[in-house]
Amino acid sequence: MTPIERLDVGPRLSEAALFNGVVWLAGQVPDDVSQDIVGQTAQVLESVDRLLARAGSDRTRILMCQVYLADLADYDGMNAAWDAWVPAGHAPPRATVQARLAHPGWKIEVVVTAAAAS
Numbered sequence: 001m002t003p004i005e006r007l008d009v010g011p012r013l014s015e016a017a018l019f020n021g022v023v024w025l026a027g028q029v030p031d032d033v034s035q036d037i038v039g040q041t042a043q044v045l046e047s048v049d050r051l052l053a054r055a056g057s058d059r060t061r062i063l064m065c066q067v068y069l070a071d072l073a074d075y076d077g078m079n080a081a082w083d084a085w086v087p088a089g090h091a092p093p094r095a096t097v098q099a100r101l102a103h104p105g106w107k108i109e110v111v112v113t114a115a116a117a118s
Contacts, residue, residue, distance in 0.1 A: 002020055005017070007055065013026050023055040025114075033106060036107075037108065041108050060087050062112055063115055067110050068101060
């Protein structure tokens with residue numbers, strides 16, 4: 001049986017799980033809630049980059065991305081940071097929805113599934 005590898009296992013969740021060449025990231029949220037949506041999105045995408053690298057993947061291998069915004073008025077600002085981050089020719093399937101996030105200062109949470117490097 002193929003083992004499941006988990007990164008940064010805590011009492012409630014792991015930051016990532018790897019199985020059969022697929023990487024699932026937990027929802028990534030900003031550390032500095034004083035920043036605007038562009039800043040918070042950049043923080044979250046940096047976290048995604050770090051976790052994907054640790055899992056042997058990168059942003060060109062994202063299979064699906066789910067973006068949760070506390071306020072859809074932040075959609076354009078989020079897209080400004082996203083567009084600067086996503087590599088040309090590698091824009092993954094993505095869903096963006098409004099959601100009540102667990103921390104009142106969070107403007108964004110991002111969930112990513114990616115292929116591990118072959």
